[in-house]
Amino acid sequence: MREPLLLLLETATEVCSIGVARGRELLGLQESPPGQDHAAIITLYIEAVMEQAGHALAELDAIVVSDGPGSYTSLRIGAATAKGICFALQKPLLAVDTLQSLAEACKALAPGCRAYCPMIDARRMEVYTALFDEALRRLWDTQAMVLRAEMFQGVPNPVAICGSGAAKALPLFAQGGVHHISLKCSATYLIAQALNAWHRQDFQDIAYYVPMYLKPPNITIPKPRISPA
């Protein structure tokens, strides 16, 4: 059977990374420098990668999004864009765990570590993170966590940390045993999981798919300004 042609949308962080792959083979890739407006470039990047790959959108087998966690707004830009293509061209939607994709890429770069901890910046001293062992089995669930020096207590080292939240975490781990692997989210890293999901036929509902937000909207309810009658 021919390997699927996949459009890959990675918008969980400030990098907008769009790729197209036939099976494991990357046929086209466009990545923004950090801080570019995803909404301004995403469809232009999609057009560009399809041209690099020499395929029309109608030839795609599925659209793949990075599921999060990450920036709510940029995840939604990716999800809304994916839904438009899926709806217009009747294509299935696949969603890939962003942190796991980073952990896999991190292990490829630092194969000897005992644990892998991808981190996505969630502002201030908070990150979205999960912990994986040397076989990339999940040790911690995906969660929002405030960074602290003792967070890796009891975790076998060396631990590799990576992702947009890792640089700010590094000063906490001066005692060693923690390696920083410089790695940004990329559409390339979605391929392996996307193929698994494709072969499992683990498709998302195009109408009701939502990214992994992890938290409810932050809402403060104002106090009444006059005493209730």
Add this chain to the structure above:
Amino acid sequence: MSVIILGIESSCDDTAAAIVQDGKVRSNCIAGQEVHRLYGGVVPEAASRAHLSHIVPVVQQAMEQAGVALHQVDAIAFTRGPGLMGSLLVGVSFAKSLALSLQRPLIEVNHLLAHVASNFADPPMPNFPMLCLTVSGGHTQIVQVDDYLDMRPLGQTLDDAAGEAFDKTGKLLGIEYPSGPLIDRLAQQGQARFAFPEPQVPGLDFSFSGLKTSILHFLQKHTAANPDFVKQNLPDICASVQHRIVTILMRKLEMAAAQTGIREVAIAGGVSANSELRRQFQQAGQRLGWKVYIPRLEYCTDNAAMIALAGYFKYLRGDFVAHDVTPMARWSMV
């Protein structure tokens, strides 16, 4: 040759899609968001999340109701702004990827221009030049309309919108959001016997923030003397507040008509559903010899038919945008 426009609106808390064929509305679908009722106002992050879940079903419904298939659509029109950035982004991103996938042109539409365009949905069509008072939860302005797409604001609110004044009053009175319709209903059982000051704003601009504060002080003063004041006087308070908001609006609209000499006058936006505004507007029309226009209720509140209508006029002009277009939270129509 027939022209079919798909319109998409996501500027605030309603996800909407509509089909307009040759200037006629073929479908007009809206998914509202109940979640904001709990919080007494629109929560931007909650609105953005709901848009992402509503957009596909709403567009699908609009296509089905119109009996139109996606490949028959000639262009995609979307609200670029003004509105909530997170909400706009969902509609804009979806519209762009639809346009890319279908290889159709994209048309950006200003939400305020579209409110005015809702007057072109049904006959009788206004003649140009026309004045339009657009009043909603987010906007209050008087616009001179010289053609379908050629319009300029003559005056607008310097702070709160008129609909916001209703909602904030509702909050003070413990009336559930959105408060406008309930205040209107209660007001019909009351007398406008409490006087609230009229803001002194030069020209054709509006201000509602001072009114809001004076309502707050009025209620604080009276509930201090009588804790049951609101409960005992709710219809009269509603009638008084509504009367004041509407007279502020009408005074400026009459001033605009006098200054420009224009006698074709329309209202648009969610607050144009208000019965007191409709009554005073019709009366002023009779008294001053205006031809008055009020869109159907479904075109007054936020909707996508008005986006598709404005998109249709832009399509005829070949007024398309490139794919690097991004939403604008603030966007004046000129």
